[in-house]
Amino acid sequence: MVETVLETHGLTMRFGGVVASDNVDFKLRARELRCLIGPNGAGKSTFFKCVTGLQTPTEGEVYMRGVETTHWMPHQIASLGVGIKTQTPNVMDSLSVFENIWLAARRFHDPKDANRKTQEIIERLALGSIARDDLGRLAHGERQRVELGLVAVGDPWLVLLDEPAAGMSAEDVERMTEIIHELNKTAAIIIVEHDMQFIRSIAQVVTVFHQGKVLMEDHVDRVMSDPTVRNVYLGKKV
Amino acid sequence: MPGSLSKDAITIILVTAILIWVMPLMIGTYTLTVLIVYGMLGLSLGLIWGFGGILCFGQAAFFGLGAYTYAVAAINIGESTVPMILAVIVPAAFAALLGAMMFYGRLNDVYLGVITLVVTLILFKFINSTAGPQYLIGNARLGGFNGIPGFQTLNVPGRPDDYIWGDSYFYVCAVLLGLVFFLVSALLRSSFGRIAVGIRENETRMSLLGYDVRARKTVLFAAGAAIAGLAGALFANWAEIVTPSLFSLGQSAEIIIWCIVGGLGTRLGPVLGAAGLAYLKFLLGQQSLVDNTLITGLILVLFVLFLPKGVVPALAGLWKVSFGRRPLGRIHQQRRMRNRGRVNG
Numbered sequence A: 001m002v003e004t005v006l007e008t009h010g011l012t013m014r015f016g017g018v019v020a021s022d023n024v025d026f027k028l029r030a031r032e033l034r035c036l037i038g039p040n041g042a043g044k045s046t047f048f049k050c051v052t053g054l055q056t057p058t059e060g061e062v063y064m065r066g067v068e069t070t071h072w073m074p075h076q077i078a079s080l081g082v083g084i085k086t087q088t089p090n091v092m093d094s095l096s097v098f099e100n101i102w103l104a105a106r107r108f109h110d111p112k113d114a115n116r117k118t119q120e121i122i123e124r125l126a127l128g129s130i131a132r133d134d135l136g137r138l139a140h141g142e143r144q145r146v147e148l149g150l151v152a153v154g155d156p157w158l159v160l161l162d163e164p165a166a167g168m169s170a171e172d173v174e175r176m177t178e179i180i181h182e183l184n185k186t187a188a189i190i191i192v193e194h195d196m197q198f199i200r201s202i203a204q205v206v207t208v209f210h211q212g213k214v215l216m217e218d219h220v221d222r223v224m225s226d227p228t229v230r231n232v233y234l235g236k237k238v
Numbered sequence B: 001m002p003g004s005l006s007k008d009a010i011t012i013i014l015v016t017a018i019l020i021w022v023m024p025l026m027i028g029t030y031t032l033t034v035l036i037v038y039g040m041l042g043l044s045l046g047l048i049w050g051f052g053g054i055l056c057f058g059q060a061a062f063f064g065l066g067a068y069t070y071a072v073a074a075i076n077i078g079e080s081t082v083p084m085i086l087a088v089i090v091p092a093a094f095a096a097l098l099g100a101m102m103f104y105g106r107l108n109d110v111y112l113g114v115i116t117l118v119v120t121l122i123l124f125k126f127i128n129s130t131a132g133p134q135y136l137i138g139n140a141r142l143g144g145f146n147g148i149p150g151f152q153t154l155n156v157p158g159r160p161d162d163y164i165w166g167d168s169y170f171y172v173c174a175v176l177l178g179l180v181f182f183l184v185s186a187l188l189r190s191s192f193g194r195i196a197v198g199i200r201e202n203e204t205r206m207s208l209l210g211y212d213v214r215a216r217k218t219v220l221f222a223a224g225a226a227i228a229g230l231a232g233a234l235f236a237n238w239a240e241i242v243t244p245s246l247f248s249l250g251q252s253a254e255i256i257i258w259c260i261v262g263g264l265g266t267r268l269g270p271v272l273g274a275a276g277l278a279y280l281k282f283l284l285g286q287q288s289l290v291d292n293t294l295i296t297g298l299i300l301v302l303f304v305l306f307l308p309k310g311v312v313p314a315l316a317g318l319w320k321v322s323f324g325r326r327p328l329g330r331i332h333q334q335r336r337m338r339n340r341g342r343v344n345g
């Protein structure tokens, strides 16, 4: 039996009257690659935030590798070996690419190993030519790639990516896809994405969110051809 | 930071030595001593604000606490070594407690400012109201608005009758500032310091990387208070009296202005800002034509408008443009053009 790395029971998040996440039961196995889709406001990011401790769910529980983490702080969850990329870019803008990745590496390694790991990731993500540049000066695609580097350098076993391909060029997306596949060799990955092309190219099982609830969970082909899903989400896009 | 720690050490030793030699030719050592003390106080806020992103409106509280701790302990103990050590520890412990409350309570920056301000105010009011004879710590009367005079000043460790004063005291303060400056450099080069800068830049990201932001900010906050406490003790020895005005909000505001004018995010900026502005204040104090605070306020406004990064970063930039390597290659320039106008989310 394959280990379950992430599980939620009845995860609910209310903001006043808005139920952003509504009784979500979710299960992810080790080294699985899962895509979350759903229209804007469906509660995908909220689900991420509840899982990563950025928000505390109103009700329900979160388990990681069998340990309950519902009320943990983000740094405690990250320390387990969970890598997170939020929807809005979250990087250290006035620091260099090297320093950004080094800070991520330093969390799990002593200074010398952190230097080595950082070099490794910089080579792997082809960031060598811009390693000494401040992040604030980089193009959007490069910053996204660096942020993925921050996640990857910690050797996580669970990776959560909120819209990693948003606003990127086709070439950047292709490179991103490669990196994700590489990560997926050792980590389970959840990707929230809007870009259907990207989803089709990468997804196996897809979970569809709608109004905070899980609407459907199935193989990408069946999800894409499902009339209800088309109705709520794909309507104009397909 | 470029270079290495040993280079830092050599630079600091050389610069300190030269300044100790040159400065007394221009300014009296008595005045220089207090400029050094203020420099150290500026550095204490420069560390936590410029590198840790913690804007504290109450740095004067730790300064005053250091001074009072020294005075009270010196009266009770009679030899200056332990009081000096206590003057560092007590403010640091107080800051650790206060910091833990604020950072673990997840207060945002605005509330942090308000709370540090209020704590300063409370300390000021409290010390001011301790004129009665019932306010005693051991043998030391707190003395309210009159302050505490007549305590044992700095002596050679172990020899209570061997006072360090005058020029010798100036040397001691200068060397201590050099030492603190070196320690701050070492801290900033360490993993702890680099992580602190990361937290300044993006708390959410750093906690998503697995760093306990609350604990780290608390420690940094306490380190800043320790330096401010040392400056306070040195000030007490210089002035030979401590009064509640050490805790005043005016003092706190001045420290913030020193940092802005000198340059946040640099080590040297707050020291120079403090010494420079304090000297200016000293000069202005000798005339009665224009009001002191007016000038300080004017300088602040001018800096915010025309040199918002402060003196030291501006000079460093000028140096780079004139003498440094060509900072931007073609590729970078192009990239910059492309990014112009893009909003950093």
Ligand SMILES: Nc1ncnc2c1ncn2[C@@H]1O[C@H](COP(=O)(O)OP(=O)(O)O)[C@@H](O)[C@H]1O
Binding pocket: A015, A018, A019, A020, A038, A039, A040, A041, A042, A043, A044, A045, A046, A047
């Ligand atoms: N902090 C918040 N306060 C109030 N409402 C929120 C907050 N965060 C999200 N919401 C609401 O929750 C719903 C789900 O948002 P979100 O999770 O960002 O959706 P998605 O990521 O799927 O686009 C939206 O209606 C949004 O307005």
Ligand SMILES: [Mg+2]
Binding pocket: A044, A045, A046, A087
């Ligand atoms: Mg979202």
